Amino acid sequence: MENHKQQMKKYWRKNIRTVLILLSIWFLVSFGFGILLAEPLNAIKIGGYKLGFWFAQQGSIFTFVVLIFVYVYKMNKLDEAFDVNEK
Amino acid sequence: MDILTWTYILVGLSFALYIGIAIYTRASSTKEFYTAGGGVSPLANGMATAADWMSAASFISMAGIIAFSGYDGSVYLMGWTGGYVLLALLLAPYLRKFGKFTVPDFVGDRYYSNKARVVAVFCALFISFTYVAGQMRGVGIVFSRYLEVDIETGVLIGMTIVFFYAVMGGMKGITYTQVAQYCVLIFAFMVPAIFISIQLTGNPIPQLGLGGTVQDGTYLLDKLDGILADLGFHQYTAGRKSLTDMFAITLALMVGTAGLPHVIVRFFTVPRVRDARLSAGYALVFIAILYTTAPAVAAFGIYNAIDTVAGQPVDKLPDWVENWQKTNLIVVEDKNNDGLVQYLADPESNELTVDKDIMVLAAPEIAEPPNWVVGLVAAGGMAAALSTAAGLLLVISTSVSRDLFRTFVPTMTEKTELIIARMAAAVAVIIAGYFGINPPGFVAEVVAFAFGLAAASFFPVIIMGIFSTRMNKEGAIAGMISGLVFTLGYIIYFKFIHPEANNMDNWWFGISPEGIGSFGMLINFLACFVVSKFTPDPPEHVQEMIQDIRIPRGAGKAQDH
Numbered sequence: 001m002e003n004h005k006q007q008m009k010k011y012w013r014k015n016i017r018t019v020l021i022l023l024s025i026w027f028l029v030s031f032g033f034g035i036l037l038a039e040p041l042n043a044i045k046i047g048g049y050k051l052g053f054w055f056a057q058q059g060s061i062f063t064f065v066v067l068i069f070v071y072v073y074k075m076n077k078l079d080e081a082f083d084v085n086e087k
Numbered sequence: 088m089d090i091l092t093w094t095y096i097l098v099g100l101s102f103a104l105y106i107g108i109a110i111y112t113r114a115s116s117t118k119e120f121y122t123a124g125g126g127v128s129p130l131a132n133g134m135a136t137a138a139d140w141m142s143a144a145s146f147i148s149m150a151g152i153i154a155f156s157g158y159d160g161s162v163y164l165m166g167w168t169g170g171y172v173l174l175a176l177l178l179a180p181y182l183r184k185f186g187k188f189t190v191p192d193f194v195g196d197r198y199y200s201n202k203a204r205v206v207a208v209f210c211a212l213f214i215s216f217t218y219v220a221g222q223m224r225g226v227g228i229v230f231s232r233y234l235e236v237d238i239e240t241g242v243l244i245g246m247t248i249v250f251f252y253a254v255m256g257g258m259k260g261i262t263y264t265q266v267a268q269y270c271v272l273i274f275a276f277m278v279p280a281i282f283i284s285i286q287l288t289g290n291p292i293p294q295l296g297l298g299g300t301v302q303d304g305t306y307l308l309d310k311l312d313g314i315l316a317d318l319g320f321h322q323y324t325a326g327r328k329s330l331t332d333m334f335a336i337t338l339a340l341m342v343g344t345a346g347l348p349h350v351i352v353r354f355f356t357v358p359r360v361r362d363a364r365l366s367a368g369y370a371l372v373f374i375a376i377l378y379t380t381a382p383a384v385a386a387f388g389i390y391n392a393i394d395t396v397a398g399q400p401v402d403k404l405p406d407w408v409e410n411w412q413k414t415n416l417i418v419v420e421d422k423n424n425d426g427l428v429q430y431l432a433d434p435e436s437n438e439l440t441v442d443k444d445i446m447v448l449a450a451p452e453i454a455e456p457p458n459w460v461v462g463l464v465a466a467g468g469m470a471a472a473l474s475t476a477a478g479l480l481l482v483i484s485t486s487v488s489r490d491l492f493r494t495f496v497p498t499m500t501e502k503t504e505l506i507i508a509r510m511a512a513a514v515a516v517i518i519a520g521y522f523g524i525n526p527p528g529f530v531a532e533v534v535a536f537a538f539g540l541a542a543a544s545f546f547p548v549i550i551m552g553i554f555s556t557r558m559n560k561e562g563a564i565a566g567m568i569s570g571l572v573f574t575l576g577y578i579i580y581f582k583f584i585h586p587e588a589n590n591m592d593n594w595w596f597g598i599s600p601e602g603i604g605s606f607g608m609l610i611n612f613l614a615c616f617v618v619s620k621f622t623p624d625p626p627e628h629v630q631e632m633i634q635d636i637r638i639p640r641g642a643g644k645a646q647d648h
Contacts, residue, residue, distance in 0.1 A: 048307055049308065
């Protein structure tokens with residue numbers, strides 16, 4: 001029983017770690033590239049887009065979608081490893 | 088056939104479809120009414136969430152705001168999509184495992200207190216009312232344009248339809264109707280966008296067209312920057328808002344998204360915890376299709392509008408201007424009597440005033456596609472407004488009948504509960520209609536307030552409820568009340584009591600009323616921490632419950648009390 005509790009603590013810590021890594025990317029592309037660093041990034045151009053502007057209106061949204069699917073994949077693997085997945 | 092005939096046909100057909108589905112999937116039990124029986128597939132739930140979520144603000148108003156504010160409009164794009172990352176990673180799986188019907192249910196059980204539940208009900212009501220008010224404005228605009236009546240009459244017609252529509256079915260009916268509504272609204276948004284993109288830039292994908300070139304070979308965005316600068320406006324790709332305000336508004340919208348009761352309840356309808364995670368992912372894919380297209384529609388729209396109107400003779404304006412003038416949402420006034428329309432940044436000499444909310448509806452007319460495309464946009468706008476209004480009315484009526492009355496009068500019969508629910512929906516529609524006629528801002532702005540309130544009230548206590556085993560009821564109640572009162576006070580002060588003082592010099596730390604929710608959220612967190620330090624820990628069984636919701640295995644269907 002004690003062992004099970006330890007396992008669950010470990011599961012929760014790994015879960016938190018995954019979430020924190022993904023959220024730092026989430027912060028970087030939106031608040032970082034899209035807002036705080038938008039002006040310096042605007043000096044770089046991709047096609048007709050200024051890069052800071054692109055992140056604010058397109059790039060951050062694409063990244064968000066990818067982040068959620070990475071999270072789904074990682075968590076399903078973690079659930080299986082700790083045998084807490086739903087049958 | 089002319090635009091009006093196509094509009095009647097397409098709006099009529101889509102309505103018939105929704106009503107058909109609503110009748111076919113009528114809820115037969117309270118469980119079906121509240122959570123659709125918990126058997127909706129993640130894909131269908133993702134689509135329904137997207138429709139529930141994308142309101143008149145997303146469909147009608149957002150592109151208009153971006154068109155007239157350029158880069159500053161990015162707060163809505165990032166804010167309303169980034170929130171889904173928070174929702175998927177921090178809330179949806181745990182709330183699904185918890186497995187009750189409503190957000191006040193979670194707050195009441197997790198904080199073992201009916202007081203906390205009642206405070207949560209009032210927060211939910213405040214948020215939903217504000218949100219629904221924004222929707223009514225959107226519905227009103229659609230009706231006023233296509234029935235050629237003024238905006239007040241448009242709102243009244245919209246109120247009536249939304250009311251009858253929303254009280255018909257419960258969550259089950261709403262879920263499958265929303266799947267249909269998503270299809271209608273995304274089709275209606277994409278077809279004109281693709282059409283205009285090809286016409287303007289030669290590229291069928293609007294997301295690429297926005298970065299493409301116009302006929303003379305210059306990049307569209309560069310050209311737009313140049314035109315606007317010549318007219319005395321701000322450059323399209325540069326910001327006018329301060330960095331602090333951009334940051335605050337984006338944060339408030341993101342966190343608010345994750346705290347919106349009508350979105351959270353959608354994740355109770357899937358069978359398993361892993362489905363809840365996946366469902367949030369699908370929802371964001373469906374939302375991202377519209378959200379990455381909207382900035383393209385915005386830039387195309389403003390470019391075409393300036394191109395076809397500015398500098399043209401007043402007596403030879405294009406049809407779309409004439410049509411919209413009837414609704415008073417476009418006003419042309421030849422101030423210097425030179426017979427030409429001057430569109431300028433200076434309000435003294437500017438002769439063209441365009442209501443921001445009409446851009447998406449007008450953009451296709453400006454580009455002159457086939458008439459059926461224009462009619463389609465009306466059907467899409469109605470789908471967006473109706474699906475969200477129905478979801479919100481369900482939250483309002485559930486909050487009042489179930490979370491409030493049922494908690495204190497547990498002996499109440501199902502019939503009484505239903506009557507109370509319907510009365511709550513009626514009152515909600517009337518109040519929403521009032522604010523739809525006398526809006527305290529544009530659709531997207533009004534909706535932004537709802538997010539601020541959600542960010543400041545729900546998000547912190549739900550997060551703490553999952554991620555802290557020590558957070559107790561005293562902390563949660565203090566947090567919700569202080570966050571809500573602060574944010575509401577700030578908004579009311581600047582929007583209703585002293586609207587003339589609503590500018591950067593008077594704002595606290597340069598944060599506008601739209602962004603103050605993020606400050607309210609911090610106050611909420613702080614109040615939670617401080618109060619919980621001086622009050623007893625939550626009881627043993629609650630701490631065990633928290634451990635349990637952190638692990639996916641064993642999630643049953645959503646349970647009644």
